[in-house]
Amino acid sequence: MKQDVLAAGAGAPAVVDRAQAEGYVAKVCFKTGPPQGTGVELEWTVHHRGEPARAVQAVTLAQALGEHAPRALVADSPQAPLGRGGAVTLEPGGQVEISSPPSDSLAALLDDTAADQRQLAGLLDRAGLVLAGRGCDEHRAGQRVLDTPRYSAMETVFDRFGPYGRMWMCGTASVQVCLDAGLPGRAGPRWHALHAIGPALVAAFANSSRQAGVDTGWASARLRACLAADPVRNGPPTEPDGSAATEDELIAAWTRRVLDTPVLCVRRPAGSWEVPPGITFADWISGALTPAPTLDDLDYHLSTMFPPVRARGYYEVRYLDMQSDHDGGDPGTGWTVPVAVVAALFAREDTVDTAAALAAPAAGRWTQAARHGLADPAIAAVAPRLLDLACAALDDTDLPPGTVRAVRDAVHHRLQQGGIR
Numbered sequence: 001m002k003q004d005v006l007a008a009g010a011g012a013p014a015v016v017d018r019a020q021a022e023g024y025v026a027k028v029c030f031k032t033g034p035p036q037g038t039g040v041e042l043e044w045t046v047h048h049r050g051e052p053a054r055a056v057q058a059v060t061l062a063q064a065l066g067e068h069a070p071r072a073l074v075a076d077s078p079q080a081p082l083g084r085g086g087a088v089t090l091e092p093g094g095q096v097e098i099s100s101p102p103s104d105s106l107a108a109l110l111d112d113t114a115a116d117q118r119q120l121a122g123l124l125d126r127a128g129l130v131l132a133g134r135g136c137d138e139h140r141a142g143q144r145v146l147d148t149p150r151y152s153a154m155e156t157v158f159d160r161f162g163p164y165g166r167m168w169m170c171g172t173a174s175v176q177v178c179l180d181a182g183l184p185g186r187a188g189p190r191w192h193a194l195h196a197i198g199p200a201l202v203a204a205f206a207n208s209s210r211q212a213g214v215d216t217g218w219a220s221a222r223l224r225a226c227l228a229a230d231p232v233r234n235g236p237p238t239e240p241d242g243s244a245a246t247e248d249e250l251i252a253a254w255t256r257r258v259l260d261t262p263v264l265c266v267r268r269p270a271g272s273w274e275v276p277p278g279i280t281f282a283d284w285i286s287g288a289l290t291p292a293p294t295l296d297d298l299d300y301h302l303s304t305m306f307p308p309v310r311a312r313g314y315y316e317v318r319y320l321d322m323q324s325d326h327d328g329g330d331p332g333t334g335w336t337v338p339v340a341v342v343a344a345l346f347a348r349e350d351t352v353d354t355a356a357a358l359a360a361p362a363a364g365r366w367t368q369a370a371r372h373g374l375a376d377p378a379i380a381a382v383a384p385r386l387l388d389l390a391c392a393a394l395d396d397t398d399l400p401p402g403t404v405r406a407v408r409d410a411v412h413h414r415l416q417q418g419g420i421r
Helices: 018-029 058-068 106-125 149-159 164-171 187-196 198-204 221-229 247-259 281-285 295-302 336-345 349-362 366-375 377-396 401-417
Strands: 038-048 087-090 096-099 129-132 174-180 309-311 314-321
Touching: 018 247, 018 281, 018 295, 038 106, 038 336, 058 087, 058 106, 058 129, 096 106, 106 129, 106 336, 149 164, 164 221, 174 336, 187 198, 187 247, 187 309, 187 314, 187 349, 198 314, 198 336, 198 349, 198 366, 198 377, 198 401, 221 314, 221 366, 247 281, 281 295, 314 336, 336 349, 336 377, 336 401, 349 377, 366 377, 377 401
Parallel strands: none
Antiparallel strands: 038 096, 038 129, 038 174, 087 096, 174 314, 309 314
């Protein structure tokens, strides 16, 4: 059944057929060049000091963030960046996020983002609010704070799969690392390696066993919720075998996935953005929705893909829980450890290939990693060697000796917590 829509991309070039769309996705998602920049996106759940189970209202967040509030919260906000350049955004349940500019210095990236975090924490502190350093909200069930057409449509789609979509949208927080795709011929191996090492790193940095006052029985309830929210949209890749596939095959698999994923929403100037269930972007191209989609609509569709690794012209690693410095959940700068680990593993191309080979026996064990963490035998067998490689590769970054020692100590502590070593 055709549905008439008025897309926000009206006026942009129309997508005339699937071949054009596939070529466009491959071009914009896999931009190649010398790998230099690293960026981070950090999310935290936010709580009232001393009353962590009490819901935080949108107006409270708006007043606390002031000129830094995103326009999804305050329509006429100047959206001023933080002092070191980080942009403040909000997730649907009021989780606060800092998105850093990319940096060719890992040391500067960590220092600048930590400074922005301190500034953000100070803004919230004056409103009696605190950040929490866990991958899930330990104290309350997630409830949507942002009332936008996008998030309303997203909630409707995720509700078709059960309760996990709302949990993930509104009650979880992650550490996301952004890396360049790399030179032609290396974009494929780097894409494959980020997936291969994923389960071991999920397990090593799992930090979300409790959610809304309940012990979930999962090491990373955040990743469990993400994968279950919408398996087609959020799940890991199912094809092809990255260890044997060519770069062109890996890129083609991503472009197919993008076009064969149902449209989450269609932007309209007024009213609901919802669409009938099951209409893929390829269906839209074929006339299931009218008018025809534009390249701007395709760009927006790409922003509604939430797999463990997302290609956006760079590679966005999305599978890591937010970290804490202490068992009590103090957020501190524990997030720097997984960021440094990922960056170190990708500092040299030979390290990338070695990491993928070491992690291969546990590749694809996403659910096992989320459920059992380092207690999964296959993951426990590869995690120490992979993390040893990362610790050695820290010397290939520009991190100062004190930071290198701190990261290595934290990694060894995580392995010991998991009963390894």
